[in-house]
Amino acid sequence: MAPNPDYQSIQTHGIRPTSAVWSEAHKTKLWEHFVQTFATVQSRFPAPLDRFDVEGKDKMEQAVMGFIDRRVPITLVLPSFPFKSPNTIDKVLGKLPDRAEELAMERLENFCAQVEEVYSPGCKMVIFSDGRVFNDLLGVDLCDLYAFEDELKAMVRDAGYTHIYFDSLDNYVKNVADPIPEILERFNLMHMDFNARIKTEPAIRNTYCSFCKFLERDLALQWAGMSRSAVKRNCGKIAKQMMHRNVGFSALVDDSYPDALRISIHQYNNAGPKFGIHLIPQESGKPRTPWHSVICEDLDGTPHTVDHKDVDTSKYELIYKRGRKWGYVERPGCTPEEIKQW
Template sequence: KSPNPAKVIGRLPDEGERLALRFLDGLCARIGERYAPGARLVICSDGHIFSDLIGVPDPHVDAYNDALRAMIRTAGLSHLSTFDLRDVYGDLPCDAKREQVLRRYAPSLDALRAETRDTAAHDGETLRLYRGITRFLFEDTTGFEGTRSALQRACRSRAYGVIRRSRAWGALIAEHHPDAVRLSIHPQPRGAAKFGIRLLDAPDAWMTPWHACVLRQADGGVRLLRAADAARLGRLVHRDGRPSHYVEGAGRPAPVRLPAQVPPSATRR
């Protein structure tokens, strides 16, 4: 989850993830209706890859991943499973895991800087990515005590780290899942190794449940919005004892609290 409280309503999975997981599980089910062998989807969590660069403590990443697994299990989403660095490096400290990934898979910093400066390379895609990540890091940095220009310099430096680790993570996934069709939660250029997939309706194609929250609209629709924007439009709903989403409506009455979700097995006879 983004560490920016203006974007998200907490650091654990909420209604955005719940709806996204149901969509993905349903997608696999629909594939199975047309393709007899069916489909399974592995959710590859990159939290530990980037956590130190985006200011999210590693224990928060573990808590998020564990809660996501529990959400999949509780909802009975049988087509879904998860994959993260714990599946590769076990109980190694997180810093050691990141170092292993960088050493084995990442491009050199000098090579990446040269590629970014070469605007003819990849139609300038690397430069656009670098600038976009720099903006993202600038928006999501909290508690920085220096000047605005100092923060911009720090974010430009960290952006190179994000791109290096992103490529390393992609190479690791390709090695561990060589026969998989790769999907991405972000838009992808034509000819990329991955297909971009949009999980929920949002005003920005780059917006995901990890950088926003759900607003359930009065007409029954669902949208992803920045938490600060959703809070102006609706009232907060709690589920399982933590913030879940907003419901569109006039005014801001007391938060609504939903009962805990009942596992499917508890309702079967």
């Protein structure tokens, strides 16, 4: 497959030529600054489950030093931001990005900017939307998916962010209307037996169970009135399809961004080559993503991530921004002037 021209432009954009020779000690300091900054967004399992310190850190250093040696922007690729949960009653405020995505974009931009404060060639974050991978399985229309993507890009542009780039599956297939078969065939992944892998591989089984749980909540409105056994059966069927497609999508991302540092919103043991991050505040011990959450913000600015159905409306007031429902802020002491600043 031909190199991704967008990736090549990311690698050269923002380079500041210099004739100075970087010593090994200086390059080591650049790496140390990067990994310390990455720790501010990284998700970690409790020891000894987490393998970053004993295994993953060396792999990350090898990837990052590849950029430092060439004096090009350190590039991270994050498959994420598909679309809002289809459950706009119990889980989210609507179909478009809101305060949750705003916080996530701010977090990613700040991370890259902090890296660039020390590493002058810079740091770039590529958001590779995975919405086309499974939108049909969740009943999400393409018009809603594209509206979500367009508004997310507009939010980044309006905020003046300069470190965030976007990519999508549509840029890599001939048949945009039905991209999955083309991707699976390209990487020889048409036939995979996930039934056997779920039974024999604990990591695959855990992923399958996690998918089933979130599908049950995401599709609760569509499956209202169905028996419990029918819901579980449908969850299992869709979860396996999602896992199969994700293998193909992951292969595409690796092929398109061969040198980039792979990060993920999913929890990993951080042994590498993928490393988990948090996009928004995490509470209740379970991973949270912006597209599955509503933000409630205290008077002191502390944000909380909850399901829409769990918002305490006696404490928090709904606010609007960009012409739509945006999030909640604590009521006492929140003047109309303060609300308008959102």
